[in-house]
Amino acid sequence: MTTAAMVAEFGDFADWTADAVEQLGTGHAIPAACRGSSSPGALAWLAEACELAPGNTLLDVGAGVGGPAAWAAERFGVRPILVEPMLPACRAAARLFGLPVVTADGGRLPLRSGSVDVGWCLGVLCTVEDKAALLDEMHRVLKPGASLGLLVVVSRALQRLPAPEGNHFPTQREVAGLLANAGFRLLEQIPRPSAAPLSWSRRVEQVAAAVAAKHEGDEAYGLAARQTERLGRLLSARQVSIQLMHAVAAS
Ligand SMILES: C[S@@+](CC[C@H](N)C(=O)[O-])C[C@H]1O[C@@H](n2cnc3c(N)ncnc32)[C@H](O)[C@@H]1O
Structure with a gap:
């Protein structure tokens, strides 16, 4: 179920981010638009694990x-296809990067079977109730043997603090089971390297400050901020951790 807080976090914030980037300059676009992964070290690990190569469909x-x-696309020359259910986020991605974006649910991908070289799904599984449907669809559209890169917020079995609204964090065992049932083989996993260089985090902060200056009083801003705070508390208390995973589609 999509809650008001999720609409604020993934919808309103997307529009506001694109506005702020247009104000600050295109050099801010990539750091500000990495909402689930945020660290270039994490992206580099996923890209190398999936052996991204020029011309690959991602x-x-x-x-x-x-x-x-x-x-x-900038670093490895891949050809991205974006799928995202929130219209404002699709609009923002098209505005900032001019990439092909399809407004759709991950559980019903409007793509041909066996047509995609590499799949990514970053910070998404925890926001989706039917995780099995999404992974089944990813398996269907990937070529046999293709790589899947995942960033997953994994819950320890004992999670006591409140989760961000609409989030259902799977345990490690659940993720492993979901991947296997969808036909993926989990090859490798590491905790996300979270530190980003100042050159990156400074741009993220400048965009955040521009958004706050304009929208701090909005109800949606408060809802989205509460989501971020809740996740931050869970991470600080080590009740969840952020994991990077590399799986391959077994044929
Ligand atoms: C934490 S954000 C991560 C965004 C992006 N992957 C990144 O790393 O910057 C989670 C995204 O998952 C999207 N999402 C939620 N439910 C979804 C679903 N059923 N299918 C596909 N995407 C979904 C949300 O709209 C949101 O944009």
């Missing part, structure tokens, strides 16, 4: 504002 499901896919 399907990013739950692409948000498109920062990770734009980063991969």
Whole structure:
């Protein structure tokens, strides 16, 4: 179920981010538009694990504002296809990067079977109730043997603090089971390297400050901020952790 807080976080914030980037300059676009992954170290690990190569189609499901896919296109020459259910996020990704974006749910991908070279799904599984449907669809559209890069917020079994609204964090065991049932083999996993260089985090902060200056009094701003705070508390208390995973589609 999509809650008001999720609409604020993934919808309103997407529009506001695109506005702020247009004000500050295009150099701010990629760092500001990486809403789930945010660290260039994490993106580099995923890109190398998936052996991205020029001309590969990279399907990013739950692409948000498109920062990770734009980063991969710039650094590795891949051809991204973005799928994202929130219209404002699709609009923002098209505005900032001019990438092809399809407004759709990850559980019903409007793509041909076996047509995609590499799939990414970053910070999305925890926001989706039917995780199995999304992973089944990703398996269907990927070529046999293709790589899937995931960033997943994984819950420890004992999670006591409140989660951001609409989030259902899977345990490690659940993720492993979901991947296996969808036909993926989990090859490798590491905790997300979170530190970003100042050159990156400074741009993220400048965009955040521009958004706050304009929207801090809006109800949607408060709802989205509460989502971020809740996730931050869970991470600080080590009740969840952010994991990078590399799986391959077994044929
Ligand atoms: C934390 S954001 C991550 C965005 C992006 N992947 C990134 O790393 O910057 C989660 C995204 O998943 C999207 N999402 C939620 N439910 C989805 C679904 N059923 N299918 C595909 N995407 C979904 C949200 O709209 C949101 O843009």
